[in-house]
Amino acid sequence: MPKYYTTIPAELQDWILEQPVFWVGTAPKRGKHINISPKGTYSALLHLHSPTKLSYIDVTGSGSETISHLYDNGRITVMFNSFSTSPRIVRLFGRGTVTERDDARFDQLLDEIASSRAEKQEKGEMKAAGYTMEQMKPTIRSVITVDVFKVQSTCGYGVPIVPPTQGITSSPATAEEGIMKEEKLKADIKTPRFDDRPTILKWGVNKAQATSDTGKSQMEEYWVLNNSRSLDGLPGTRMARMLAGESLWVGEVIAWVKRWRDFLLGILVAVVLMVWLDNQEIWLRAGREIEVIVDLE
Numbered sequence: 001m002p003k004y005y006t007t008i009p010a011e012l013q014d015w016i017l018e019q020p021v022f023w024v025g026t027a028p029k030r031g032k033h034i035n036i037s038p039k040g041t042y043s044a045l046l047h048l049h050s051p052t053k054l055s056y057i058d059v060t061g062s063g064s065e066t067i068s069h070l071y072d073n074g075r076i077t078v079m080f081n082s083f084s085t086s087p088r089i090v091r092l093f094g095r096g097t098v099t100e101r102d103d104a105r106f107d108q109l110l111d112e113i114a115s116s117r118a119e120k121q122e123k124g125e126m127k128a129a130g131y132t133m134e135q136m137k138p139t140i141r142s143v144i145t146v147d148v149f150k151v152q153s154t155c156g157y158g159v160p161i162v163p164p165t166q167g168i169t170s171s172p173a174t175a176e177e178g179i180m181k182e183e184k185l186k187a188d189i190k191t192p193r194f195d196d197r198p199t200i201l202k203w204g205v206n207k208a209q210a211t212s213d214t215g216k217s218q219m220e221e222y223w224v225l226n227n228s229r230s231l232d233g234l235p236g237t238r239m240a241r242m243l244a245g246e247s248l249w250v251g252e253v254i255a256w257v258k259r260w261r262d263f264l265l266g267i268l269v270a271v272v273l274m275v276w277l278d279n280q281e282i283w284l285r286a287g288r289e290i291e292v293i294v295d296l297e
């Protein structure tokens with residue numbers, strides 16, 4: 001049976017930070033696309049501020065669905081699940097906010113998350129694929145912060161188990177070696193090993209350092225091309241839109257009109273209908289008055 005909480009319990013906080021992968025789900029108010037994005041904790045650098053608040057670093061990707069949807073309505077679900085022999089799924093329902101590179105709070109959030117990551121690295125719990133925060137910074141387009149209002153914990157029995165990466169493949173030379181291999185196998189089963197994939201960070205760093213013919217970095221050109229709009233045409237990152245020469249307030253007004261189009265259209269139809277009915281009443285009264293005059297004559 002699922003369990004529900006209004007905050008993240010202490011025992012789930014530690015468990016959440018141990019998971020190597022999590023997913024974020026968002027959707028627009030209008031549009032066909034519901035987005036689910038997988039995140040690796042090394043590159044996303046998840047940080048729990050409190051039992052009701054978390055942030056993760058949003059490294060540059062091939063689209064801006066999550067950012068666009070959060071600007072549109074703020075709804076977000078963050079999901080974690082276990083791939084070990086101890087099954088569990090945790091969903092965090094919340095309201096998300098986007099802090100982009102041009103925001104004064106951006107560096108402050110990065111420093112807070114970096115400090116948290118440094119503490120965990122000392123314990124050997126988290127790596128960033130060999131990249132420091134300073135090296136990663138040119139690849140980061142925003143920090144996503146989620147204010148959690150509901151937590152759901154469920155069994156997770158339907159999620160497959162990731163087998164251990166290294167089993168006992170040869171006969172141990174000594175009894176001690178055999179015990180060590182057996183203990184390692186048990187540890188791998190309890191907490192499956194996920195190797196960091198440095199590809200996106202390496203690609204991002206190279207993009208940020210390379211200059212295009214226009215004078216912009218190749219990363220900036222990539223933002224303009226891929227992060228200016230969502231698949232449903234919603235505004236994407238502010239940085240990408242500014243680099244594209246777009247007037248932000250014009251884009252916001254257009255997005256607002258599209259967001260409230262059905263509501264505004266409904267009001268317009270209601271006003272037209274009321275005017276029409278009112279005119280109908282006027283004509284009916286006029287017709288009755290004419291009939292009275294005719295009868296008097």
